[in-house]
Amino acid sequence: MSDFTPGQRFISDGEAELGLGTVLNCDARSVTILFSASQETRTYNTRQAPLTRVAFGAGDSVLAADGWQMTVSESQEHRGLITYYGEDAEGTACELPETKLADTMQFNQARDRLLTGQVDRNDWFDLRFRTLHHYQRIEQHAALGFGGPRIDLIPHQLFIADEVARRHAPRVLLADEVGLGKTIEAGLILHRLLMTGRASRALILVPDSLTHQWLVELLRRFSLEVTLLDETQSQAHGEHNPFESAQLILASQGWLFANAARQAQALESRFDLLIVDEVHHLDWSVEEGGGAGYRCVEQLAGQIAGLLLLTATPEQMGLESHFARLRLLDAERYHDIARFKQEESHYAEVASAIEALETLPATRDAVAAVADDPDSQMLLATLCDAAASDEQKAQAREQLQNALLDRHGTGRVMFRNSRRHVGGFPERRLHQSELELPSAYRRVQRRVERDEDYLDELLIETGMDHPDVLIYPDATYRALSEDPLNGEPWWQIDPRVNWLLEKLADTGEDGLAGDKVLVIAHHRETAEGLSEALRVLGGYHAPVFHEGLSLIERDRAAAAFADEEDGSQVLVCSEIGSEGRNFQFCRHLVMFDLPQHPDQLEQRIGRLDRIGQRHAIELHVPMFAASPGARLARWYHEGMRAFGAPTGVGSELFDAFGDDLADALLDDEALDEIITDTRALFETKLAEREAGRNRLLELNACRPHRASAVIEAVRELDDDTALPRYVERALDVFGVDSQEIGAGLVHLKPGSHMLDGLPGLVKGEEGFSATYRRETALARDDVHRLSWEHPLVREMMGRVLDGTMGNTALALLRHPAIPSGRLMAELVFRTHCPAPRALHLNRFLPPTAVRVLLDESGANLTASISFTGLSKNLQKVNKSLARDLIKSRLEPLRGLLAQGEQEAETSLPGLVDAARARMREQLDGELDRLRALARHNPAVRSEEIEALERERQALEEALAATRLRLDAVRVVITVDPNA
Known part of the structure; x- marks a missing residue:
């Protein structure tokens, strides 16, 4: 006869997610079960059915089909069906036939799964306990969010990231000089805020030319997958707001600033952090207010709590422009530019x-x-x-x-490191080459020199601006191309082209043969023509990089240049190539012409002169003798030492002498006077900056003691020997094959039974190579760096802690000193505190394990038998036997579960008190500091203090509500070691 009766309730051992099933019919051979909650029907062989009968005991809470809950006090079985008796939520006596149990009941909790006979593998239980232990440790670690990124441990970058990410809704200007890593700082801050729960959604706005670079950097360095949003992607979402399509949105400034409808959608979305790169391009003035881009950012900054502004040239357009950036951070604090200038005078x-x-x-x-x-x-x-x-x-x-x-000063809202302060940068070497002015260029120059009115005619005829028409003779030549005398392409008559070809072929000490060479020209047409000339006249494949290309085409050109083995020797850029791109693998920069503004000159050089550059920077500047371009070079070189090192005063010098310089480009005597005056003001401004605000900013932008502490914390995680051991266990449980391939590398690939959905691992594909060593990962972009923050490790930990994996197990213990047949229960409780992630409660009290080991007599063996000591002596049991053993010991198990809960509760007050003490020590100290600062420095926003006070109160309440819940339970049964 069958043991099944219609109406009985069962769960599937292999598909517990189906919910509670009901026996529809049965005979001697088969049984049919309806799982109503999932609308599934299964038929099983009665002799081998992977099913467990659901039977509740006293103290269990059950859910009725019509929604009310009942606490069971007793049960009775009649003709194979169980009726439960107990009390509802109001304490009223009631009864509930098992046929009326809710089909949606899930048995995810450890207690329910154990008592219904659902047990997992013993190694899963082991992994769960270790995962909880490591998660608790890492969540409280000082380097959380900084240990995983693929970066060098550079003090000023880590100090800034640590200082800014500690704040509630940080609003700062990252203004390090070119090449010091503002993008890395922003990425570190974003990564830390995401890891700690301080932020969950971010909007990143960058110039069109840098969107793919940001996309790649965030993925390669920080393992952050962002959605690149453009008009095509937006239209694909139809009527839905495209800014709601992902947690991290990256968008082109040009696209968003020109599209009012998309701006409105961005404003409707709820972001926690706004990042804006190259923010000096946003126009604003006291008289006229802001341009379209500035107004867009201003609106977004008014709604989004966190704001990171990035620029290497905070004062490129003068002090007023710098004030405009600070207005975006705090409009109330920076509302009066006259007062701002007065404050600056005291620095x-x-x-x-x-x-x-x-x-x-x-x-x-x-x-x-x-x-x-x-x-x-x-x-x-x-x-x-x-x-x-x-x-x-x-x-x-x-x-x-x-x-x-x-x-004092803006140091709290602005971080600016200089190369001089950071140190370790390579030497810059200037190589100037004087060439003879070709006749076609010379005719125009001489006519301008003889006839003052011709310059005005030339400006009208070419449509160019002054002094561009003088500085860029190739552009003037192209604009005059309708002249019959100008029938040849400009690059066929320009000596700079032959000069470059000779340098590229020269194998001597001063030659460029065999070296990567970046060439920058001011105009797109010049870059295109030069690329064509190198191909036609020299046979060189020289990709061109300019604003007219699509983003993919630009990335393809940059990638072809970066390829060490098969890549091109030369990359030709228009001026756009001097913003944002990192070409530090190259040491030769050819400036085919010169920009008018000193900051643009520094941005060009900064593409090569960056942290990590291991060679002296070779600057090659061809120029025509006695030409306006040569005179501009003299002003740069003699007036402000612009080719030697960044100084940060170029913008002020250009404001003071730019107009006079333009008028002196044809007059050596006037130029000499301007150079003398420029040099005098340069020395004065440099001394003022070194003594005033810039010196304050440098001192504040990297405090060595704090930076060293952060680096030490990161290295502690780098050297954590527990990580490889844990990862190997987890990979084994999740079905990932791991093979050492030498040089500190391991290759991970999907195993035949790998669980689905692991980052970077797809069944049927090869997987990836990885290392635990930071240095190896930095040297090889094709290798993943495994850390506690790597997406694969985080995913495995998350699956274990957030799901049911390993929350029940049964094992046998063979030990000669323990009688056979004894029952033990190893209970793992976990602190639970329902609090918003933004509170980052885990820094004080992350999910914490409380282990209790009891034997069937009620003796507490926790202190005498460690988790590791017990685990290494256990033997696994097949699931069917495990279920039978549990069914046979249900009543004593219920008693041990109840006793274990009482034992664990005694540990809770101590855990909460310790967490509360840590919280008060940190937040009370920070509140005292901010309140004291606010009396002296108006850059400390009252909102920041109020937010911290609210946070402290919310943490107090959350900690007070902390409870323990059973996370996992392992049943241990002793057996005769000789059996």
């Missing part, structure tokens, strides 16, 4: 006071004039106290310096 005094800390007590008055609050005065007194120890003075000096940096 030299503050910088001098900080420098004077090294020469106390002789310079006490200089420091006291700035350190005028009681706390600073106490620190100053310690520094001047002869009885104070060296250690006390060192601590006081550091605290006072930090206080002065915090309380």
Whole structure:
């Protein structure tokens, strides 16, 4: 006879997600089960049916089909069907036949799964406990969010990322000089905020030419998959808002700024962070307000709490332009440009006071004039106290310096590191070559020199601006191409082309043969013509990179240049090639002509002169003797040492002398006077900046002690020996094959039984190579770097902790000292605190394991038998036997579960108290600091203090609501070791 009766309730051992099934009919051979919740019907062989009868006991909570809940006190079986008796939520006595149980009941919790006979593999349980342990440890680690990215550990970048990512809804301007890694800083901040839950959605706006570079960098360095949104992608979403299509949206500034409808959709979306690159291109003035781009960013910045603005030239358009950037960060703080200028005038005094800390007590008055609050005065007194120890003075000096940096200037909202401050950059070498002006160019120049009116005619005839018509003779030649004398392409008559061909073929010390060469010209047409000339006259494949190409075409050109083995030797760029792109693998820059603005010149050089450049930068500048271009080069070289190193004062010099310089490009005597005046102002401005705000910014943009602490924390994670052991266990459980291939590399590929949905691993494909070593990953873009933050590791940990994998198990213990047939229950409880992710509660109390080991007599063996000690002596059991063993010991198991919960609860107050103490220590200290800063530095927003106060209160409430819940349970049954 069959053991099945219609109406009985079962669950499928292999498909628990089907829900609660009901026996429809049965005979001696088969049984048919309806799983109503999933609309599935299954027929099984009665002798081998992978089914478990659902039977609840006293204390269990069950759900009725019509929605009410009942706590079972007892049950009775009649003709094969069970009726449960107990109380509903109001305490009213009630009964519930098993036929009326809710079909949607899921048995995901460890207790339910265990008591219904659902058990997992023993190694799964082991992995679950270890996952919980490592997750708790990593979530509290100081380097969380910084350990995974594929970056060099550069102090100023990590300091800025750590400082900014600590803040509630950070709003800052990242203004490091070209090549110091603003994109990496922004990526680190974004990655940290995402990892900690401080942000979940971000909108990234970059110039058209940089969209694919950002896309690749975020994926390659930070393993962040972003959606690149353009008009085609937007239209594909139909009436739906395309900005809601992904968590991370990357968009072209040009596209969004020109499209009012798309701007409205972006404003309707809820983002936590806005990142805007090359922000100096946004136009704003006191008289006229902002241009289309500025107004768009201003609206978005008004709605999005977090804001990162990026620019290498914060004052490219002058102090007013810089003020405009700061307005976006905090319109209330930066509303009066006259007041802003007055504040700037005091920075030299503050910088001098900080420098004077090294020469106390002789310079006490200089420091006291700035350190005028009681706390600073106490620190100053310690520094001047002869009885104070060296250690006390060192601590006081550091605290006072930090206080002065915090309380004065824009250092809290603007971070700017200079090459001089960071150090370690290569030498720049200038190679100027004078060439003879060709006759076609010379005729135009001489006529302009003889006839002042001809310049006006030339401007009208060519449609060009002054002084472009003089500086770029090839462009003038092209504009005059209707002249019968100008029938040849410009590149056939321009000596610079032959000069470049000779340099590329020259194998001598000054030649470029065999080396990568980046060539930049001002105009797109010049770049296109030069690429054609190199192909026709020299047989060179020289990809061209300009604003007229599609993004894919630009990326293809850059990739062809970057390829070391089969790539092209030369890449020819228009001016757009000097923004954002990183060509540090190259050391030769040919400036076919020169830009008018010093900041554009520095941006060109900055494509090669970046952190990580291992060679001296060779700057090659061909010029025509006694030409306007040669005179411009003289102004750069002699007036401001522009080819030598970034100074940050080029914009002010151009504002002061740009118009006069344009008029002097045909007059050597006038040029000499301008160069003399430029050099004098250059020296003055440089001294002012080094003494004033720039010095303050440099001191504040990288505090060595803090930076060293962050780097040490990251290296601690890099050297974590637990990571490889954990990953190997997890890969084995998830069915991923791992093979060592030498040189610190492993190759991961899908196994025959791999679980679906693992990042980078698709069944039937080859997988990928990976390393745990940071240095190896930096040297090889084709190799993944495995870390606690790698998407594959995070996915495996998430699947374990968020699902049911391994939350039940049964194992046998063979031990001569323990009688056979004894029952033990290993219970793993987990702290649970329902709080918004944005609170980042995990830094104080991440999900924490509480382990309790009980034997059937009720003895607590937790302290005497460790998890590892027990695990290594256990033996696995097949599932059918495991289910039978559990069914036979249901009642004692229920008792051990209840007792284990009581035992675990005794640990909870201590965990919560420790977390509360950590929270108060950190947040109370930060609140005190911000409140003190706000009295001196208006850059500290009141909203920031209020948000931190609300956060503290919310954390107090969340911690108070912390509870323990059973996360996993393993049943251990002892057997005779001789059996």
